[in-house]
Each structure stands twice: as C-alpha cells, then as structure tokens.
Amino acid sequence: MGIAVQVEQVGKSYGKKTVLQDVSLQMRQGQIYGLIGPSGAGKTTLVKMLVGMERADTGAVNVLGQAKPNLKLLQDIGYMAQSDALYTELTGEENLKFFASLFKLGKEARKERIQYAAGLVNLAGELGKRVSAYSGGMKRRLSLAVALIQNPRLLILDEPTVGIDPQLRVSIWNELLRLKREEGKTIVVTTHVMDEAARCDYLALVRDGRILASGTPQELLAQYKVDNLEGVFLAAGGSGR
Numbered sequence: 001m002g003i004a005v006q007v008e009q010v011g012k013s014y015g016k017k018t019v020l021q022d023v024s025l026q027m028r029q030g031q032i033y034g035l036i037g038p039s040g041a042g043k044t045t046l047v048k049m050l051v052g053m054e055r056a057d058t059g060a061v062n063v064l065g066q067a068k069p070n071l072k073l074l075q076d077i078g079y080m081a082q083s084d085a086l087y088t089e090l091t092g093e094e095n096l097k098f099f100a101s102l103f104k105l106g107k108e109a110r111k112e113r114i115q116y117a118a119g120l121v122n123l124a125g126e127l128g129k130r131v132s133a134y135s136g137g138m139k140r141r142l143s144l145a146v147a148l149i150q151n152p153r154l155l156i157l158d159e160p161t162v163g164i165d166p167q168l169r170v171s172i173w174n175e176l177l178r179l180k181r182e183e184g185k186t187i188v189v190t191t192h193v194m195d196e197a198a199r200c201d202y203l204a205l206v207r208d209g210r211i212l213a214s215g216t217p218q219e220l221l222a223q224y225k226v227d228n229l230e231g232v233f234l235a236a237g238g239s240g241r
C-alpha cells in the first residue's frame with residue numbers, strides 16, 4: 001500500500017516557542033494513525049500542517065503526493081478541527097448543503113452524501129434546527145459530518161469524539177473502521193481516549209513537540225512494558241485527562 005503522508009524532520013516555532021522539533025513520520029494508505037500526547041504537545045499544529053493550514057519552518061511535508069498541501073487537496077482531505085467551524089445562524093442541513101457545494105459533487109451525489117453524513121452522526125432528525133440551538137456534542141457531530149461530506153480519501157480528525165456520548169462514539173468508530181477496511185481511507189486522529197488509541201493501526205506519542213515513540217499499540221505496550229495504553233501514556237510522562 002502507498003504512503004499517504006510523509007513528514008520529514010519538521011520543525012515549527014511560534015516566536016521563541018518551539019512547538020515541533022525534528023518530527024518525522026510516515027502514514028500508510030488505508031490505515032488509522034493516532035496521535036496521542038498531553039495537552040500542548042503539538043498534535044493540533046502537526047495536523048494543521050497536513051491540511052495546509054500551517055507551514056513548517058524546516059523539513060518537508062508530503063500529503064497524497066503533494067509536496068506542499070494546498071487548496072487543491074481539499075477535495076481529498078476531510079478535516080475536523082478541534083473547535084467547530086460552523087455557521088451557527090444556519091440550520092444543520094443548510095450547513096451541510098453549503099459545505100457540500102464547495103466540492104465537485106453532482107446533485108444526486110450531494111443529496112446522498114448529506115443523508116449519509118447526517119445519518120452517521122445521528123443528526124438526521126435535527127437537521128432543521130439552527131446550529132445556535134445545538135448542544136456542544138451536536139456541533140461536534142455536525143463538524144464530523146462536514147469532514148466526511150465530499151467523501152475524501154484522507155480524513156484528519158482532531159479529537160473527533162470529545163463531547164460525544166459513549167454509544168454514538170462506538171458507532172462512529174465502527175464506521176471509521178469500515179471506511180478504512182472497505183474503502184481504503186486513511187484516517188489521522190488525535191485523541192486523549194485510550195480505548196480509541198487502541199483501535200488505531202499505528203500510534204505516535206507526541207510530547208513537547210517531539211515524537212517520543214511510535215509503533216502499533218502492541219509494540220508500544222511491549223516497549224513500555226505495560227498492559228494498557230494508559231500505562232504507555234503515563235510512562236511517557238503524559239498527564240492524561
């Protein structure tokens with residue numbers, strides 16, 4: 001399988017603060033890749049680089065064969081940010097229609113995608129409500145639906161299940177696993193939830209802007225001689241949440 005994302009010796013600072021340092025990683029197509037690490041470790045900065053929202057000061061980032069992620073890639077990348085970027089004065093459905101209209105989708109395909117995405121996050125019955133009347137969890141779910149709307153090859157999800165109840169979290173994860181297995185999607189996810197980390201094919205443990213360790217969940221358990229990923233996180237100096 002091909003390489004979807006290649007990050008080589010990337011560094012990034014904001015003013016005097018170094019946020020990423022010598023970060024290298026490779027993500028294969030058709031895998032779920034988890035970034036875990038304490039708050040402020042640099043995970044969001046790293047995923048923003050993959051989307052093309054931040055530029056590396058040093059090193060190289062290649063996403064889906066493009067040396068510099070740019071707007072042309074947006075058809076192929078679905079991004080769910082940590083804070084919701086929704087039009088709160090519009091209804092859920094109007095939001096989905098608007099975001100769908102940004103992509104090359106035929107009329108029928110657009111309808112289908114809206115139905116699929118809204119159904120996946122269990123919002124089909126709430127689409128007529130204004131987003132300003134949504135709860136925090138509903139907004140997260142709508143943001144996830146937006147990230148999926150154009151059927152992208154690469155999904156980049158920054159803490160996608162924060163504020164989402166356990167039952168829906170399970171069904172979202174089942175769908176992510178299906179998208180990987182049946183449609184060969186590549187999925188990058190940042191998470192603080194260790195049972196989500198356990199579902200990833202590959203994990204990178206980020207701390208203080210560096211990749212402290214990476215490997216399959218089993219490899220990390222063996223490396224840190226612990227029997228659960230919480231143990232890996234704590235052994236690596238994470239604070240957990």
Ligand SMILES: Nc1ncnc2c1ncn2[C@@H]1O[C@H](COP(=O)(O)OP(=O)(O)OP(=O)(O)O)[C@@H](O)[C@H]1O
Pocket residue numbers: 014017019037038039040041042043044045046082
């Ligand atoms: N635009 C910015 N300007 C200045 N500093 C920033 C900016 N964006 C992020 N930072 C700093 O960079 C560091 C890494 O932040 P980042 O959001 O990447 O961490 P994170 O691992 O995603 O954390 P969390 O798990 O809390 O989301 C933090 O110290 C943050 O304050």
